[in-house]
Amino acid sequence: MRNLNRRTQVVILTAFMTIILIAVFSFGLLIPDDAVVGSFLSAKQPPSLAHPFGTDALGRDLFLRTLKGMAVSMTVGTAASMISAVIAVFVGIAAATGSKCVDALINWFIDVVMGVPHTILVILISFALGRGLKGLLVGIAATHWCSLARLIRGEVLQLRSQQYVAVSRKLGKSGGWILVHHLLPHLVPQFVVGLILLFPHAILHEASVSFLGFGLPPEQPAIGIILSESMRYIQTGMWWSAVLPGLTLVLIVLLVDKLGDNLRMIMDPYSAQD
Numbered sequence: 502m503r504n505l506n507r508r509t510q511v512v513i514l515t516a517f518m519t520i521i522l523i524a525v526f527s528f529g530l531l532i533p534d535d536a537v538v539g540s541f542l543s544a545k546q547p548p549s550l551a552h553p554f555g556t557d558a559l560g561r562d563l564f565l566r567t568l569k570g571m572a573v574s575m576t577v578g579t580a581a582s583m584i585s586a587v588i589a590v591f592v593g594i595a596a597a598t599g600s601k602c603v604d605a606l607i608n609w610f611i612d613v614v615m616g617v618p619h620t621i622l623v624i625l626i627s628f629a630l631g632r633g634l635k636g637l638l639v640g641i642a643a644t645h646w647c648s649l650a651r652l653i654r655g656e657v658l659q660l661r662s663q664q665y666v667a668v669s670r671k672l673g674k675s676g677g678w679i680l681v682h683h684l685l686p687h688l689v690p691q692f693v694v695g696l697i698l699l700f701p702h703a704i705l706h707e708a709s710v711s712f713l714g715f716g717l718p719p720e721q722p723a724i725g726i727i728l729s730e731s732m733r734y735i736q737t738g739m740w741w742s743a744v745l746p747g748l749t750l751v752l753i754v755l756l757v758d759k760l761g762d763n764l765r766m767i768m769d770p771y772s773a774q775d
Contacts, residue, residue, distance in 0.1 A: 593653025
């Protein structure tokens, strides 16, 4: 890859990371429930060739259960990130195109939401909605749009000052036409990159809230549930029940975060000159 420029290297690396994430997600979805059924004859076994992550106290294969749990966490993270990113676009556009009063009100509300720790706010929303998947999804989606909304607002304010937008206004184009033809196309890179970067935060909050018992139900094989269950047995020497699933979660989060950085570099026109 030495003969390739930096942009081409980033594209290849991004494609490779995307394939890994899709493979983990797809394989986790394809694992049948029968594959993670427990057997007391194989309970509390350390990592081996037969069980790469060992088994838990009920004899369930932790490797398969971790992959299945990652698929659940990635599903929740994807849905919550998409909802949150759409909210951010609408709020950012409303703040930038509305009156000064609307802009001030939206910025004040963003400050209020960002002033409360996300984990606490997600727990409160999830608890108010009866916990479970619905409460967790709404809680994560309702708390992760603020930073992206401010980025969208700043981008829209910059776009509105461009000369081609002023020319469109003088030609009699409506605000809706300018929004669709001038503003939204330029917001696509920010939306995509913001969506990708929201994803690891959503996964971590899903895992942390489920770990604390305010998220997904205990029978759901999510990473937070697996880590919560492992705390009961880690003092007995079952280090693998917490370390290996937790390490998998960290690696997936870092991989998605790096993927978002690479996409931002690919969409940046200046990186093409490297």
